[in-house]
Amino acid sequence: MTRASLEKDPRDVAAMFDDVAGKYDLTNDVLSLGQDRLWRRAVLRAVAAQPGETVLDIAAGTGTSSEPFADGGVNVVPADFSLGMLRVGHQRRPDLGFTAADAMRLPFADASFDAVTMSFGLRNVASVDAALGEFLRVVKPGGRLVVCEFSQPVNKAFRKVYTEYLMRSLPPVARKVSSNPESYVYLAESIQAWPGQRELATTISAAGWSQVGWRNLTGGIVALHRAVKPA
Numbered sequence: 001m002t003r004a005s006l007e008k009d010p011r012d013v014a015a016m017f018d019d020v021a022g023k024y025d026l027t028n029d030v031l032s033l034g035q036d037r038l039w040r041r042a043v044l045r046a047v048a049a050q051p052g053e054t055v056l057d058i059a060a061g062t063g064t065s066s067e068p069f070a071d072g073g074v075n076v077v078p079a080d081f082s083l084g085m086l087r088v089g090h091q092r093r094p095d096l097g098f099t100a101a102d103a104m105r106l107p108f109a110d111a112s113f114d115a116v117t118m119s120f121g122l123r124n125v126a127s128v129d130a131a132l133g134e135f136l137r138v139v140k141p142g143g144r145l146v147v148c149e150f151s152q153p154v155n156k157a158f159r160k161v162y163t164e165y166l167m168r169s170l171p172p173v174a175r176k177v178s179s180n181p182e183s184y185v186y187l188a189e190s191i192q193a194w195p196g197q198r199e200l201a202t203t204i205s206a207a208g209w210s211q212v213g214w215r216n217l218t219g220g221i222v223a224l225h226r227a228v229k230p231a
């Protein structure tokens with residue numbers, strides 16, 4: 001994945017995450033100024049999994065987004081298509097059943113999960129519609145979808161400061177802490193190119209999901225979109 005290219009060829013995306021896997025969690029903590037921990041707790045609450053339910057955490061990476069579920073006694077399946085991320089995840093949490101899977105062609109039967117969640121993954125898939133369709137297929141009727149993704153700060157002045165941080169401050173910091181600084185330039189550019197809250201909600205509805213809504217976190221830097229599969 002190069003600076004000039006925001007084309008999301010699945011092989012390039014997987015290779016980029018293979019490359020950053022070793023330092024992924026450290027870099028995340030530094031660049032989000034620790035906010036990522038709050039976002040993960042919010043995802044857990046939004047999914048609201050009951051004991052005995054099974055949740056697919058797709059694009060789970062090193063499993064950091066799956067851990068709150070596992071630690072809360074929920075059956076969580078962390079799945080990702082970057083073998084490098086899965087390897088680091090397995091070293092960190094050998095108790096989690098890491099699974100190789102592409103969000104656009106999931107290796108799971110219809111209606112196998114009570115909920116599907118995806119944190120900071122949807123922005124990277126080549127076809128958002130294909131992924132949303134696959135999530136709908138593998139979740140049970142009445143099951144939930146929770147997407148946690150970077151979004152648009154709602155306050156204009158805050159949005160300006162944040163855009164400065166994203167485009168000017170983040171790349172030099174990433175250069176110091178990451179093994180692949182180019183990937184953090186891609187991060188900044190892909191966030192800028194990503195649709196806002198309302199537009200993403202419309203895309204989720206168009207894919208067949210009902211009761212679509214969202215909640216902003218950290219002033220809209222991140223949005224949690226929630227939806228239900230029609231019964």
Ligand SMILES: C[S@@+](CC[C@H](N)C(=O)[O-])C[C@H]1O[C@@H](n2cnc3c(N)ncnc32)[C@H](O)[C@@H]1O
Binds near residue numbers: 059061102103124
């Ligand atoms: C920014 S990381 C997020 C990891 C984790 N969910 C978290 O919150 O820390 C994005 C992950 O999405 C994965 N990914 C991107 N496109 C994917 C796809 N089509 N299928 C499966 N995983 C994908 C990448 O391999 C990477 O591990």
